[in-house]
Structure formats: structure tokens, C-alpha cells
Amino acid sequence: MADFFWFSDAQWARIAPLLPTDTRGMPRVDDRRVLSGIVHALQSGGRWSDCPEQVYGPKKTLYNRFVRWAERGVWEDIFSALAGADDAPDRLFIDSSCIKVHRTAGGAKGGPLANAIGQTRGGRNTKLHAICDTRGRPHVLLLTPGNVHDMRVAKACIAAMPPSAELVADKGYDSNDLRAWLAERGTAAVIPPKRHRRVKLDCDPVIYKQRNVIERMFCRFKDWRRVAMRFDRNIKTFMATIAIAATVIWWL
Structure with missing residues (x-):
């Protein structure tokens, strides 16, 4: 078992109460075994058929469970x-990171934009927007096409959290509108001003240096091969991959 992922007793004790209980028909196959196999596939980046059946069971069971729960939003709910179990952090960090889209991820129903795939200078990309705390733990995750500017979804991401005392972001988030909106929420903006500003605004350099915590968070995300490269056509299954990675890395 050393080479394969398996939920520890402590991890399973946290996640088991959150699993769906509205199963109809035949009882589900061993949840711990199946979910461990799903994590193994997403973490290693291999094909579902590469998951050892003697450890995790049939590949069809793993894939079907992953897709079915992705469609229902189960992974995101977990x-x-x-x-959301902890108290709201006083200091939050917001940023985004682009994820390359593999050629096999095209052709989903609804088209590329509906599935968060956009054309950029570097090719087809999906952008992952995130908000994390001072420990680098993600609290909000959102997918958009790679050519969507961060400011277009900044308020939506921030509004998903209770107001914090401070929000730390890079100068891409420097706008009068966002600063005013944050002030209305009682949040201090720790954002360096853009170069073209006539009146330079203050930005606490000590606090701003901590912003690398969200950069490190994205690096840890991309240690998972199915996060570092998008293979999923459907936005729901890719969002499920992101949610599972975040849960296993930071919240179990």
C-alpha cells in the first residue's frame, strides 16, 4: 500500500460523515476503497484503467462514482x-493561476466558454481563482476561461466569504471600485498601486510580503497532475478534481 493513496483513519473520520446517504437500490461499494482510488487517479494523473484493481476495485466503479458525484456537486459540498468549519480568517489572499488544457479536453457539450476554456497567447487555458488564509488553505475556488480578467470575478469570490479585516492581492486587483467596495465591507485593501496612478496609495510592505502564501498554494495544487494539466472536458468534473485536491491536501 506504500505506493498507493489510502485514506488514514483520521482522514476518513472527517470525511465519512459528509458523504451522501440518499443511495437508492443496491448499497454502495466500500466508500473508503473507492474514494481512495479516485484520489490515486487524480493525484497520479494516470488513466482510470491504470488504477490497480486489486487495491481499489474495478476502474468503472471509480470513474462512475467520480462523475456521478461531480454532476451532483458532492465533491464541492464536501x-x-x-x-467552512473554522472561524472566518481575519486576513485573506486572492489570486489566480492558469491551467493548460490538454487537446483531449475539447469538444464538451455547450462549447469551450461554457466549460471554462479560453484562448490565450499560450494556447487554451482554464483559470483557477482562489481565496486562501494565512496558512495557505483555500476557502473559495472558482473556474473561468483563461482569458477572463481577475477583476471580473473578484467581487464574486470575495463575497463568498464573510468580511475579513484585510484582503491582500497583487496590483492586478488595484481599482477604485474594488477598494471602495472592500471599504464598505469593513475590509482594508493591502494592494500595491498600479504605476499609472497619479496619487500613490499606501500598501503595508510587511503584510504584502506574505502574499507568497497563495502562490505556494497554487504550487501545491499543481503537484496533482490532473490539476496541473486539465484533461476533463466538462467543467463539473474538473471543478470536482480541484475540490478533491483541496480537500485532501489542506482539510483532512
């Missing part, structure tokens, strides 16, 4: 429940 992440939200665990991430």
Missing part, C-alpha cells in the same frame, strides 16, 4: 463543509 470541500465547502470542511473549509
